[in-house]
Amino acid sequence: MKLNWRQGTFYATTIGMEGCWLYALLVLLNNQATDGRLSIFGLLLLYPLAFGLNGLLLWLGWHRVYRDIINVIACGIAILFIIKAQLFSGLALSDTTWLLALPRAIANIFYAFAPELLILVSSAVLWWLGRRLSRIRVSFVNSVSEFQFGLAILLIVFFIAPLLEVQLANSVLITLAFFLSALLGISIAHAQEGTSWLAGLHQGHWAGLLLVSISLILILGLLISSVITPDFLQLILTALKWVWGLIMKAVAFLISLLPEPSPPEPLPSEALPAPTPAEEPDWSKLFILPEAVRSGLRLGWTIMVLGLMLVFLWRVSSQIFGWLRRRLSTAGAEVEPLSGAFRADLLSLLTRLLSRLLGLRRLLHRQRKPELPEITSIRQIYRQLLHWAAGRGLPRAVFQTPNEYLYILEDALPESGEALRSVTQHYVSARYGLSSPSADELHQLKQSWHQVKQNRPKRPHSEAQP
């Protein structure tokens, strides 16, 4: 993966945004689940570690299956290492207590939430985020999505923390760092797509202009903060707390609909004769669920409700931003609001998830036809070409056929036109016609691919030459 400065800055800003909300969330969970036993920075180290490892694997061009296997092994080792380092640092390596701690914690999940479980869940999420970051592309959509999601998480954490009496140190610093990263990342991504004013005539001075714009925003923020007093903020906070209280009451009511875990209290002995164990009716056991199942149901219900709230926040914020984008665009197109948009979006999301699951099942059951090694080689070369071009700002859109995508590549790499045509044509023949090339043709194809890699694509919008 060739790292250019734009991609590097985008990575840095995404790490900044994700790091801020991850830190806040982990502090809250650490305080609630483990009484602050865990070291947050120790956990957060997994994030850049996963990013670096996956970046290396992508650069080496390893097959996806091997990358998945290495990720699983590395994540597993990292989780065990963290458990040993943070919870069992005094134990010797030969002592298997630390090794068995995680399986024990999983077995008792319905009875207690052990620190090992927090390490497991948070490590898996951090690893996945780091891996995802290694594949993410610089785009305006990605930056805004990161910002929206991070903002929603931060708001939730800042709201819940006082209710749970958790002190979030450096919350102002976290917020400032988050917004600074977001502004920088979004500006860079927007300029990269060549659609903002930063991509126009002023492109050569974008760094200075960017700093000026961020400074202006910060000054504006200071001015606003002088107007909005703590009392005003307190009023807003009280209103939000009241709304939150209503939501919690509703959730508590829904949870209370589940049957009580403990059986009903026995009647006083004077009222009824004490039943002998032999006379106790068996049918009463049918209506009382085991404690483990009740805990599971409660956990599932809470996760579902929280998930729905997160999705609701996500969609509302994206629609607000979408509306802002439309208002600011110069096209002047009017878009009518759709009633029931959230419900439609939610149903569409659930339908997509279900079709993905069904597609996954079909994929697992599908029997792959055996392929000739030459055809596999051509497909591998084309995959590398797609990845290489995407890393240079020329990603293939999902609706583009190889021939349509060839036009874009030829436009960006005119000197490699012949080589690109050769690669594309061979790929199309192999992929759709199952035509296997000869050894010479394959060798020539590899030469063409190497030739393409040597060249640098020209920028989508060339610098203005007055």
Next chain:
Amino acid sequence: MARVTENPDVSQVKQTAAKLIDNIGKVIVGKSESIKLVLVALLCEGHLFIEDVPGIGKTMLAKATASSLDCSFKRIQFTPDLLPSDVTGIYYFNQKTSEFEFRPGPIMANIVLADEINRATPRTQSCLLECMQERQVTVDVTTMPLPRPFLVIATQNPVELEGTFPLPEAQLDRFLLKVRLGYPSEDEEEAILQRFQQENPLDKLTPVVEASELLELQKLCRQVYVEESVRHYIVAIAQATRDHQGIKLGASPRASLSLYLASQSLAALQGRNYVIPDDVKYLVIPVLSHRLVAKVESKLRGQSAESILEEIAFTTPVPVERAT
């Protein structure tokens, strides 16, 4: 290159298509894309629907195509007083032999030009349903097969709607392709004036392809290889038309089959013995647009079936490798 599968040699299809294009090009100026679509329909033995404003050359194109083939050709001018028996044929009583004899209608030909099909009543239009789908005609209780190849080329004027009867969806679904010619460019129009100055070139047109040759080419086209992922792509497009919120009636399984067969023919026409996603994408609008019914809300927003299909074609993922 070595071939893994036994894909047929379709160079003969490309050569024959070139001959046909040259021949038709002696009459029709320009319009190479429309002529290509006509050939796709010929190679699939699919029926063709040409809709455009008057005077564009719809009937001329149909006649030029028929004249280029060594096949029987009949023209039916659809009028409001046309009866189904005028199309299919009729049993009449021969007083000399005192027997009922069958007089075949103009439908009993290889190429049938149904001119201004929307002028006939729905009763007469519906007599074509069996002919077009099953390639047979039933008169009284007798079913007679139609000659092979059998092709209906229907024309329609979209401007004059008074006194016309729009074709039902069931009938529209039986047409493989809808072709629009469009106005010629300035140079093309000047060339038309020059060409038709002395005489009508259609009168001097001679056949270049025989019926038996056409049947062989049609069989060859059916053998063109379609990779599994391209099949999924075709089905995904058809499914997308059924799930789209702006469409009331999506593509039927007949439509996805038509797209499949047409893609094979187009690939063969271009000298390839396998179908690529570009072939499918090129044919999405000609094959599917006349089969879809857009919702009223979509029409009020200015969205037509073509624009919705364009949107679907530009959102349905094409089966290509994913970047590693």
